[in-house]
Amino acid sequence: MFELVFSRRFSMAHRLLAGGSERCALPHGHNEYVRVHLRATNPAPLDGRANMVLPFERAKKVWHAFIDGHVDHALQLGDDDPLLPWFRQHEPRRAARILITPGDPTTEMLACLLMAKLNAFLAADGGALTCAAIEIEETPTNTVRYTGDPLAVLPQPRPAPRCWWRRADTTIADT
Numbered sequence: 001m002f003e004l005v006f007s008r009r010f011s012m013a014h015r016l017l018a019g020g021s022e023r024c025a026l027p028h029g030h031n032e033y034v035r036v037h038l039r040a041t042n043p044a045p046l047d048g049r050a051n052m053v054l055p056f057e058r059a060k061k062v063w064h065a066f067i068d069g070h071v072d073h074a075l076q077l078g079d080d081d082p083l084l085p086w087f088r089q090h091e092p093r094r095a096a097r098i099l100i101t102p103g104d105p106t107t108e109m110l111a112c113l114l115m116a117k118l119n120a121f122l123a124a125d126g127g128a129l130t131c132a133a134i135e136i137e138e139t140p141t142n143t144v145r146y147t148g149d150p151l152a153v154l155p156q157p158r159p160a161p162r163c164w165w166r167r168a169d170t171t172i173a174d175t
């Protein structure tokens with residue numbers, strides 16, 4: 001089976017409060033890579049003419065625009081992080097650029113949230129492709145890979161339409 005594999009780099013900052021590591025509890029940043037593996041929802045043979053699953057440009061346009069415009073340089077905070085009310089009170093315009101996760105913004109969490117978001121984009125574009133696997137390289141020595149349905153392992157803190165990762169839009173948080 002064919003897979004279309006696309007990579008994108010983004011910068012981010014986060015902190016992890018629940019994992020017990022003091023090092024990770026201070027805000028710190030990474031330059032990360034996200035690599036997605038897309039498969040045809042209904043695989044078909046090459047047609048002997050265009051010989052494509054889907055043009056690369058079509059398959060990655062919305063996704064890369066989302067990563068570049070909304071994930072790159074976002075601060076990632078868990079929904080119970082006390083920095084969130086601080087930003088909302090003192091820097092509300094910047095608070096809009098905070099990516100909010102249910103619990104700590106670990107690489108595992110980010111991988112599944114981004115995969116669910118990508119699947120929402122793909123479904124809204126006709127559903128010809130689905131994301132079969134995602135890898136996030138957090139550092140040159142640490143990568144998280146997830147295959148399968150991200151919704152099977154993500155918490156669902158609110159009804160689906162109020163979870164940003166379920167919507168085919170550019171939001172990275174819920175109000």
Ligand SMILES: Nc1nc2c(c(=O)[nH]1)N=C([C@H](O)[C@H](O)COP(=O)(O)OP(=O)(O)OP(=O)(O)O)CN2
Nearest residue numbers: 016019021024028105106107108138139140141142
């Ligand atoms: N299961 C997880 N464990 C950790 C995560 C995570 O997302 N999932 N994240 C971190 C921190 O973000 C930390 O900054 C990165 O981890 P660390 O191993 O310290 O990274 P290094 O690149 O410095 O690792 P080296 O082995 O020294 O190269 C921690 N844990």
